[in-house]
Amino acid sequence: MITRSEENYIKAILSINLEKNSIVLTNEIAKILETSAASVTEMIKKLQDKKLVIYEKYKGVKLSKAGRIKAFEILRKHRLWETFLVNKLDFSWGEVHEVAEQLEHIKSEKLTDKLDHFLNYPKFDPHGEPIPTKSGIIPSTKRITLSEMKINSEGIIMGVSLDNKEFLDHLTKISISIGTKIEAIDRIIFDQSMKIKINSKIEHVSKEIANNILIKVN
Amino acid sequence: MITRSEENYIKAILSINLEKNSIVLTNEIAKILETSAASVTEMIKKLQDKKLVIYEKYKGVKLSKAGRIKAFEILRKHRLWETFLVNKLDFSWGEVHEVAEQLEHIKSEKLTDKLDHFLNYPKFDPHGEPIPTKSGIIPSTKRITLSEMKINSEGIIMGVSLDNKEFLDHLTKISISIGTKIEAIDRIIFDQSMKIKINSKIEHVSKEIANNILIKVN
């Protein structure tokens, strides 16, 4: 049996690994989990005993095959629950993370599968992040940021790359949501802000916002 | 902050109290939670410090006002989640308990409220047990057991009074589910078994089964 705390470590290791694509250091885990480096070392040893990670003293840690499977399972559950909260319960983007963080630890394979079915096998969560399949495969799409869109081109909003409540609440306000069609109307060179068209309404977004909205083109 | 373990104790105290309607003894809690009497005593003291229970050494324990509110909150969540699992995810009666046992500890008032709304404010869970409202009121209905039905009378199945997997799975097999109309056709005096009509199909149920099916008449 894997404990909730162990799950959080495994999850942290996966997310760091996905980002920098190399061995994960003690301090990086400590930072994400807001814990001490000593606690991390301690836990890594337990995970090693359970064959969930491969660890070399002072060098860093990576997930074993079993650990990777477990980690993707948690990620899958997290993203399915986020999808449920937004699509079915009408949560806004900014509110889901904390709750999904709890729901991802519910242990029941049947529940996960039935939830997946109920949501109609979604490929992406409300932030546009891919949801791993049951067999652990991550769907991929080529996505660009809104900032990178060509003027006068069209795209579909696929998600965001920033998980900040104020940011997400603002998007909700200007009707930016997953699956919505978006058109790049103009770019103001001075501040890199943009004019866009959403639901045939023109909106103006700053560079900071445009940088964090993910678009699928074509 | 109330811990998961504390929540389980509070919940156990409520359920014992609802059943026998008097002060709750250490051993009764120990039995339900499958733990030692010593652990129960220890935890009761913690709950007393947090003003969730009123406790007198060697005499027993009961919930304080705050404790009762908390306990009903957990019960409410448990039964809402069971309803979700059966009505939306298509779980069978026998499968939901263990999962709901986990889900009831998710901390988010917003989640509970939105779930309640999504389920259309159900008054009873799939076992026919009343779901406490947000303000802690338990709806009540007059219900009788199938055994008590008059021959040739009709009723609606409201739930069961036994939470046993084999039992519930059997009910599923003979199409007995919440809200279904049922008609008492005949009673065999010898063994108190009954013939009933469900969805215009005749079924035969033993005394043991009839004792544990709850019916709303009229």
Place this chain on the structure above:
DNA sequence: AAAAAATTTTAGGCTTGCCTAAAAAAAGAC
């Protein structure tokens, strides 16, 4: 009402997951 039995509490220990401080190792500066 005293003895026996059952229940409950206390005492002392264990594991998990966290902490700080100190020691060891690795990385960076000169």
Place this chain on the structure above:
DNA sequence: GTCTTTTTTTAGGCAAGCCTAAAATTTTTT
């Protein structure tokens, strides 16, 4: 390449929630 700084690990402690064994209290029996 040695010295300094940073990172990581080890050592020792603490709270939560469990345990068993022994002591205290209550209940039952006779």
